[in-house]
Amino acid sequence: MEGVIDADTRALLSEDGALDWCVTEFVRVVDARLPPRVFLRHCPELASAGSAGPLTPSATPVTLQLLGSDPRALAANAAQAIDQGATRLDLNFGCPAKTVNRHDGGASLLRAPERVYAVVDAVAGVGQRHGASVNAKLRLGFDDKQLALACAQAAEAGGAGELVVHARTRREGYRPPAHWEWIARIRAEVSVPVVANGDIWSLEDYWKARTLSGCRDVMLGRGMLADPWLARRIRHWLETGGERLAPTPWPARSALLIRYAEAKRGAGMPEKVIVSLLKQWLNIMRGRDPGAAARFMALRRETALAPFVAGLSDLGSKSDSVNSGPSARASSTMAT
Template sequence: MEGVIDADTRALLSADGALDWCVTEFVRVVDARLPPRVFLRHCPELAEAGTAGPLTPTATPVTLQLLGSDPAALAANAEQAITLGATRLDLNFGCPAKMVNRHDGGASLLRTPVRVGRAVAAVAEVAAARGATVSAKLRLGFDDRRVALACALAAEAGGAHELVVHARTRREGYRPPAHWEWVAKIRAAVSAPVVVNGDIWTLEAYWKARTLSGCDDVMLGRGMLADPWLARRIRHWQASGGERLAATPWSARAEVLCHYAARKQAAGMAEKFIVSLLKQWLNIMRGRDAEAAARFTALRRETALAPLLAGLAHPATEPATYPAPTPA
């Protein structure tokens, strides 16, 4: 999730301990071994990595993701990442962005299963020699699903210890529905564990995705941004034998957003960029929460950070007297 899941977001969303692991934004690999600063920018957790690899502040493991198509370059950068402390690597064959695909990255490789296999094999060879593991993030194909199984089998044959499958093709992008039932075909064809991904916004969607795919595990993406309690909600339901948590209150959503802003301020990020990132996150929240939608509508033209934070923190139980937008 480029531009969204940075170290601060990982720290905040994993703070309650409900996530098994997190994944970084992708490190773009072209034809050269990247310097350590690039990996540390994408995964600051590497700076304090021990034998368990990079961890969030609450000890949730962090997987470092690579995106590229050249096996030799991917292998060289996998070695660099492992030298810096990474113990879990993921290869991105799922990014649907046109710019990425035009430059032979992400989902573009799904048109040719043998290329998926070669990329995985190159990284897996390095990882195996250094005690690290490799997973692959896939979709159900590029334009259609004709080679979906072949891509999954190629990734497994290349040495992927786990497959994460977004249940749509690249052409389908993020348009609903996600075809969770199709992931079941991949799961039946491979021996490696398969994790289902795509459109898991709620507890009900989690259960439906697991049921239709047959997968034991799911990957949460935009759903965790829309509802920061989603993983906690799933864990509680599992542990309690079916008891449901109450809806995530606005105060909890606002707390995450305000803490995110505070982290960015402490890091010296320019105010205009913090404002943009907060609006981006709030925009994802608003599709699933009426209060978030109301805040977004009221604050979408705000350009200054202080009044934006004030508008976010305003109690939901009081009249919605949001501050007027600051003139541009």
């Protein structure tokens, strides 16, 4: 979720209270202890962190994610993050990006379970000394699934208190399908909680992922950007014994995007960059929503912010009626 899930996005997506926790974009660690400003840039919520750690404005806990391969450097930066107020750390062994993998980060470590163990052991040791929890985000492997169980066991042995498993290998990237049944195999081999992740775009996907993985909790990624009501949709369904919320209407989606643009403009971000970010978000939405698809096609060449926002606000398209429905209260399941 690099380049997408920043503090403004976390604030907007968590404000209805439907999420149990959020995760930052990864802080890239190479071989040095990073200065405090780097952590604050990735997790501005640290600036106001109290005993509960960093929180979104709606009091949703925020987990700080680290990515790297040097155990000593990661341990030093874990200590730095905890000094600044982090109470929950996540180690990224799942990023499939070629640039990250080429520089020995993310999913590249899944080729050697002993390296997963060494990283988790070093950071978990720091966490234990300072009262911070440490979790690991995994995939099912690098090129294949042969080491999926060994890597999960290594992360647990190193001291990870929870595993989040994206149900695909690095080679599979984000291509469907997600192999949720493999998460069940991992659950059978470890004793720590396991969270299912990957291709959860809808209420039906959520239930299928839970059923096949056996996990109680799921992590939402791109699906939460595609449907900002997805978490509340799931929670409402659980809390009401099966009642479904209406599809998320385009006015609710556009209002969220416009508020995001306003937050970025208020922070002094250049307008062309804001438009680029809005297009990125709208592009994720369009595969699941006719209104978003229509706006994306109409605005894909627009580079000025004012007309782009005006295009988002225009409710004259027939596509809006497809997704219109009563607004709803409620909430939903787990992380982002």
